[in-house]
Amino acid sequence: MKKFSYALIFVVTICLSPKVAFSGEIKGNIFTEHTQAQAKLESQIHTVLDQSLNYKDYKVIDKQVMSRFKSELESFLNLSDQVRSDFQKEIKTKDSEISALDESLKSLQVETSKLRNDKQSIGFLGMSINKYVYVSSLWALFFASLLVIGFFVLKFMRANEITKSSKTILSNLEDEYEAFRRSSIEREQKLRRELFNEMKKVKELKQAS
Template sequence: MKGLRILIIITALMAAHLNYAQDDSNEELLSLDRGPITSQFDYVYKKSGNYRSDGKRYEVVRVISLDKLRQNVLDTLEVYSKKEGELKATIAGHETTISSLNKKLEETTGNLVSVTEEKDSMSFLGIQVSKASYNTMLWTAIAALLGTLLFFVYKFRKSNSLTQEAKSNLSELEVEYEDHRRRALEREQRISRQLQDEINKYKKTK
């Protein structure tokens, strides 16, 4: 009988130790010094005290934790703002490149039309040349212009694709940024209201 009691006590102690170790492990994953903002909010909630009064549940948050969380949120928003600025600068650069390529494309097209209109002329740079030599030089120039045109068209399409991708990424980032900022502000306001309520209640009880 005594051995059975000892066995039960040892089993209970081991179970309590495992639960305590698991709680410690979960707490180590939450911190105000690392991890996403959501996990930092979870950390504040976990570390906050709570009590009930008049049938309502209140949370008591340490001011230093609230200040740290607020600074982390502001730092995160600053990072998102910086990324947004970088994407806008990239888009501006692509738009400048596209504008330059469009200008060169127009010049190349104008040169091609000009060469085509003069293909029946037998004068080349003021010098009379044979028809065979003239045709050879003409088609060589046309081939070179077409190659240049195709090259610029390729560059234009590539730059346009990169610009569209950058705009899409910027749009997604702005949506994510606004959503994150809204949720962060809502949480901060809720915690601030709860903290103010506790302060007001404390003042009334004094």
């Protein structure tokens, strides 16, 4: 009877468990491993159901089969946690890059403003420089600064898009994980009540016989 009880809990949990879905384009070995683990877990669910025995309206699952499924499930959950951790690290890295780009942009803007204010001066290190040469050099430096600023602005915008996308993916993953966790808790509580009722019925039948 104990084996039947365990079978009831695990089979219903397996049948009702939702898949953890990932949105967005994610690259890397960890995601590949996670996808493979998810596929393997799905295959293991079918294997458990196929290899289980019928008992009235229930399925009786062998302990070794349940043990293998538990191992696959733990591996899948560990990979899910690792994917989430990698997302958080990526977001922190992008935030640091954006901060560095902001500082570089501010520095270039200050330097450009300073050059604009001093462009009428032709003194340089105590030397007299031809005004035409000085002005030409100044404008060349100014346009070079604009090119650099444009480059960093584009890079900043790209980094910001990546960060937003990563945050959205992480938020979706956290929402799905939380929904999965709550659903699992609710199913576990429901199964415990059903198991208790079944055990009570069996006990009453034994007493009646």
